[in-house]
Amino acid sequence: MPESGFEEFRRLVLDDTSLQKDLFDVTDRLAFIARVVELGEQNEYEFTSAEVEEAMNAARRDWIERMI
Amino acid sequence: MSLNFEDLIDWAPIRFYWRGSDAFVDWCYMGNDRFTDPFFFDTIQHRLALPFNLLFRHQTPIEFLGELHTAGPVIAPTGFVFHMSRCGSTLVSQMLASLPSSIVISEAPPVDSVIDTRRSSSADSQRPEWLRWMIGALGRRRYPAERDLFIKFDSWNMLDLDFIRSVFPEVPWIFLYRNPVEVIVSHVRQRGSQTIPGAMEKLLPDLSLIAALQMPPEEYCARVLAKVCEAALEHAQDEKALLINYEQLPDAVSGSIAKHFGLSFAPEELDQMNRAARFDAKAPQMMFEPDSARKRTEASDAAVRAAAEWVDPLYKQLESIRTGF
Numbered sequence: 001m002p003e004s005g006f007e008e009f010r011r012l013v014l015d016d017t018s019l020q021k022d023l024f025d026v027t028d029r030l031a032f033i034a035r036v037v038e039l040g041e042q043n044e045y046e047f048t049s050a051e052v053e054e055a056m057n058a059a060r061r062d063w064i065e066r067m068i
Numbered sequence: 069m070s071l072n073f074e075d076l077i078d079w080a081p082i083r084f085y086w087r088g089s090d091a092f093v094d095w096c097y098m099g100n101d102r103f104t105d106p107f108f109f110d111t112i113q114h115r116l117a118l119p120f121n122l123l124f125r126h127q128t129p130i131e132f133l134g135e136l137h138t139a140g141p142v143i144a145p146t147g148f149v150f151h152m153s154r155c156g157s158t159l160v161s162q163m164l165a166s167l168p169s170s171i172v173i174s175e176a177p178p179v180d181s182v183i184d185t186r187r188s189s190s191a192d193s194q195r196p197e198w199l200r201w202m203i204g205a206l207g208r209r210r211y212p213a214e215r216d217l218f219i220k221f222d223s224w225n226m227l228d229l230d231f232i233r234s235v236f237p238e239v240p241w242i243f244l245y246r247n248p249v250e251v252i253v254s255h256v257r258q259r260g261s262q263t264i265p266g267a268m269e270k271l272l273p274d275l276s277l278i279a280a281l282q283m284p285p286e287e288y289c290a291r292v293l294a295k296v297c298e299a300a301l302e303h304a305q306d307e308k309a310l311l312i313n314y315e316q317l318p319d320a321v322s323g324s325i326a327k328h329f330g331l332s333f334a335p336e337e338l339d340q341m342n343r344a345a346r347f348d349a350k351a352p353q354m355m356f357e358p359d360s361a362r363k364r365t366e367a368s369d370a371a372v373r374a375a376a377e378w379v380d381p382l383y384k385q386l387e388s389i390r391t392g393f
Contacts, residue, residue: 010124014124014126020097020120023119024120027118027119032119032120033119036123052123056119056122059122060122063116063122
C-alpha cells in the first residue's frame with residue numbers, strides 16, 4: 001500500500017538526511033526527476049515524473065514572483 | 069519533523085516572510101558553497117539553479133533560528149559595513165571574502181527584511197532577537213578556518229543604524245562614501261532599487277510619487293544619497309564608527325579598516341586580498357579599472373547640479389570629520 005503522493009515524499013526527504021544526500025548532487029534535471037521518482041517508489045510513495053516536473057516549475061515560478 | 073544544528077549546518081536562511089501572523093524562514097541547501105559572490109543574492113541564485121534546491125527547502129518558524137543560536141558554534145560579528153552605494157563597498161566585501169577565515173554576508177535580503185519588519189508588523193519587541201538570530205544563523209561556523217563574520221548591509225540600512233547598534237552595540241562599523249557626482253553617474257547609468265522612484269518610499273517619505281516621477285533622475289538619486297549621508301553624519305562621532313572614502317581603497321582594507329575591526333592579516337592573506345582587489349568587485353571575471361575620472365567627465369550638468377545642491381555639503385562634512393580638517 002503506497003504511503004501517498006509527492007507532497008508526502010517531499011516531507012520525508014526534508015526529514016531524512018540520507019535521502020537528501022542522495023539527491024543533493026544530481027545536477028541534471030531529467031536525471032534528478034528520475035532519481036526522485038525512483039526513491040519515491042523505493043519508499044512506497046506513488047507519483048509520476050510529470051508531478052515532480054510540475055512541482056519544480058511551480059517552485060521556480062514562486063521564487064521568481066517573490067523576487068519581483 | 070525535528071531539526072537540529074547539525075541537520076542544517078549546510079543550509080542557509082534565504083528569506084524571511086509572514087504566514088498570517090507568524091514569522092517564517094525559508095532555507096536553501098548550500099553544499100560546500102561559501103558566500104564568496106559579490107552579493108548574497110548571487111550565491112543563492114546559483115544554488116537555486118540546482119534541482120534539489122527548487123524542490124526541497126526547509127521552512128521553519130523564526131524561533132528555530134533562536135534554537136540554532138544556542139546549539140552550536142556561531143561567530144559573533146567582527147565588523148559591519150555601511151555605505152552610500154556605488155562607493156567601493158563591494159570591493160571591501162570581496163577582499164574580505166577572499167579569505168577562508170571570513171564569512172561575508174553582503175546585502176542579504178533576509179537581514180534587510182528582519183530590519184524592515186517593524187514598519188509592517190506589531191512584532192517590534194521581538195525584532196532585536198530576530199536580527200541577532202538571523203545574523204547568527206548566517207554566521208554559523210561551517211569550516212574550521214572560519215574566524216570572522218562581516219555583514220555588509222544595504223545602503224538604506226544606514227537609516228536603521230540606531231536599531232542595528234542597539235542589537236549589536238559592541239560591533240565596530242564603517243561607512244563608505246564617494247564623490248557624489250561619481251555615485252550619481254553610476255546610478256543614472258544603472259539604477260539601484262533605492263533610486264527608482266516609488267520603489268522605497270521609506271527613504272523619502274515626504275516626497276509624493278508624482279513629484280518623484282516628475283523630478284530629474286539625477287535629483288532623485290541625489291536626494292536618496294543625501295538621506296543616507298545625513299544618517300551617517302548623525303552617527304559619525306560614534307565610538308564604533310570609522311569613515312572611509314572610496315579614495316582610500318583598497319589599501320584601507322588591510323590598513324585602517326583592519327585596525328578598526330581588530331584584525332591582523334598574515335602575508336599570504338594580504339596577497340590573497342590584493343589579488344581579489346585586482347578584479348572588478350561586481351564582475352569578478354573582469355579586471356578592475358579605475359573609473360572616477362571617466363565618471364566625472366561623463367557627468368551631465370544635471371548630475372553636477374544635483375550633487376552640488378543635495379550631497380556635496382554632506383560629503384564635505386564627512387570629509388571634514390574623517391580628515392580632522
